[in-house]
Amino acid sequence: MIDSEEQAREFCKRICGMEKTAMGKLEQFVSLLRVANLEQNLVATSSLDDVWQRHIADSLQLLDLVPRETTNCLDLGSGAGFPGLALAIAQPNISIKLVESRKRRVSWLNDAIEHLGLTNCRVEGSRLETLRTMPVEAITARAFAPLDRLLRVAGRFSAHSTVWLLPKGRSGVQELAEQPLAVRSMFHVEQSKTDPAATILVGKGKIGQK
Template sequence: MIEDEDQARRFVAQRSDFKAMARLDRFAEALAEENRHQNLVSSASLEHIWQRHFADSAQLLDFVPLSEPEWIDLGSGAGFPGLVIACMRPEFNVTLVESRKKRIIWLENMVQSLGLVRARVVGSTLQSVSGFRADVISARAFAPLPKLIDLSARFSTSDTIWVLPKGQSAAQEWQELPRRLQQMFHVKQSQTDASAGILVGSGKAEIRS
């Protein structure tokens, strides 16, 4: 279990190269500055940014054994986990979906300033995003699980990997799924919070009728 900033930074470094770590350092500096103008994350969490945000996002890579996936991140907000993934794996095609105007501008500026040429920001509601086949679907604090699955099902295929950090509610949200969806997902322990879980799944989700 990651318990402090030094451990979190080492955790991310083990999954990154020098250039990725430099991008994340610039990301952290920019986030602290932007947070003075809009509430992207809680001010208290900035003191633990590597544990609370960077390592928390980076751990999702452990469930994605793909070389160059098409990755969609729902409700990217301040950039977690999608922008962190793009920083660490610039060869991935990462689509960041965000509907709030100020956060869209923030994400677009960060993608450009960090030189993430294979990341793109789609500034709209998820319902308005043109469908495409996603190899990976991620979301953190986006929506309750049934709604999240319904909204994103059209991006999934039989090979899609779902990585959904759900905090303390992970097990409960899994239990409340219909049985057919329970069989798609399992709960994995978060490495950054002993009380948090990640719902990891694979396959094509069926939209509720």
């Protein structure tokens, strides 16, 4: 379990691996976040005291659950950039679309992408419901919507090989238990490495069609 900022930073270094510039860009990302958070409430101010544990490592732990051959990802409700923007920094070989409908968040994400010089990441500034249907290899979402609604609106982007990575805090086990058997059989629960009370719902497959 990661329970300190020092451990969180060391974990992030391991995840970044051979991407030597990634840690530097994560540092820049944190600095940009601190400044921007003074103007808009991107994250809870108190969480910035543990930003590497609460946000950066919390996002990057998903990469331990992504198949190595993954090349693209759809991140739903990206907000401050977690997990999608952090993932894009750590793994530039994965192309990530950040779906965010709030104008100020869209502006923040675009500014961060430009400042960090990311070429594998772009923002879809619209509601997910209006986005063109396209199958993706991985779908991530942190605090996007209750599980039943999330699967309902995002299912059309899934294929039989799609991996779902859904950080769910304390509610994950209960939300999964409330789903139909067909959905429950697709998912399992992983313990978060950054919060002993949090979970990650990990699934594989197509939602909505047989």
